[in-house]
Amino acid sequence: MKLTNYFKNFLDNSVNLNATRITLLDERTETITTVLKNSELLKDNFLDVIPQGSYAHKTIIKPLRATDEFDADILLYLEEFADWEACDYVENVYQLFRNNSIYRDKVSRKTRCVTIDYANDFHIDVVPFLERHGNKYVTNRHKDNFELTDPEKYTEWLDERNRITKHHFVKVIRLVKYLRDYKRTFSIKSILLNTLLGEQVNDAALLENEDCYNDIPTTLYTVMKKLKKYVDDNYYMPTILDPGDTGENFGDRWDQAGWATFRTKMIYYSDKITEAYEETDLQKSLEKWQFIFGEDFKKPEAKAENQLQIANRGLVVYNNTEQQITDLGFPVRINPFYKVRLLGRVTKKQGFREYDLSTNGNKVGRSRNIAFSIRQCDVPQPYQVYWKTLNRGEEAIKINCVRGQISEGLATHNEPTSFRGNHFVECYIVKNGVCVAKDRQSVIII
Secondary structure: OOOHHHHHHHHHHHHEOOHHHHHHHHHHHHHHHHHHHHOOOOOOOEEEEEEEHHHHHOOOEOOOOOOOOEEEEEEEEEOOOOOOOHHHHHHHHHHHHHOOOOOOOOEEEOOOOEEEEEOOOEEEEEEEEEEEOOEEEEEEOOOOEEEEOOHHHHHHHHHHHHHHOOOOHHHHHHHHHHHHHHHOOOOOOHHHHHHHHHOOOOOHHHHHOOOOOOOHHHHHHHHHHHHHHHHHOOOOOOOOEOOOOOOOEHHHHOOHHHHHHHHHHHHHHHHHHHHHHHOOOHHHHHHHHHHHHOOOOOOOOOOOHHHHHHHHOOOOOOOOOOOOHHHHOOOEOOOOOOOEEEEEEEOOEOOEOOEEHHHHOOEEOOOOEEEEEEEEEOOOOOOEEEEEEEOOOHHHHHOOOOEEEEEEEOOEEEEEOOOOEEEEEEEEEEEOOEEEEEEEEEEEEO
16 A cells, blocks of 8 residues: 555655755855855855755765764866866865864864755765866866866756655655665665666656656655666676766676676565565555654654644744635646646856756845756647645744745746745646646745
């Protein structure tokens, strides 16, 4: 059985990184950005700080054990220094933090990054990142060379997988990362795991079964079945190319022994997930899911009425104005042969760069403007375009500006970034009075 509510409860309480930790991470990143941007060393060459890896992809999970910590990567985007060698970037940024009394005892350096360690909870890796001769590079201080990379393109690729799966894919990644860390029966770097899982997601699956990504457990079931077939077909470790088109083989970070263990366990856990998903008896299905994820996978607890009253005391009253496209009289019949994709582009502001939102983990600071446009639409003309902007988070609620109304518009739509929180913009394509395609762009204002 799907046990969709059980999955939501499990993610909220056992898997997802706490909201307080995410806020703290964002605040630490903002402080580090200010230090770097205003430093005498970097201020003339500073371009931006860009979330990378699990921080950008929103796939960080809660540490399972008290001794575990999580990490976040940020790219320090710089104009190239004419008089610096590759080895100087990490070294000079390290010395910058060493000369700062706040960071002196928190900082260390690795091959490609400077690490800021925050007291046994998490650390932030600051990775110097630059463009030269039309390509993008990180720096290796030990080999004293520039290494070709395109993490922004990788982030965009992962965001597309998330959109194909109706925004369930990142949750599937978190679940499989939890399985890895909980069971400890296989080991794999997150970049490899994300890539292998992402390679199993495509639009073609929707043509085979338009419901295959309808919810979290179904997406997990679909992706793991495809992963099982993939690893079963590859006894020897395959080439795992960087979707960022750098030509790098991520498999070079692994070995055949690690692949063989991973292959065996993915076949095994895929079968277990299939058994749990296809089991029709509630109790038996729950037991099978708990075999996979542990006893924390359980039925959500119903709050007693008096508990809800206590919890709701002091909450700001606001108008829930969110609409659904069906509220406007348009039935929803998504056609898997049609595809619409939004592009949110953060427009240029003095002292800040212009960039595509999806390459930056959908993160943006306040007081910016985002120009949304329809990058791709396969629906034959004529059709109508409708837009919805939903604000979420404490700041929007406090001033009663949740919004969420749907209105007809053009192929472009502009929005300012005003309130911290995880918001989104959605567009709907209506043809002959029916919503046949839609897309959502997450907007995380920090």
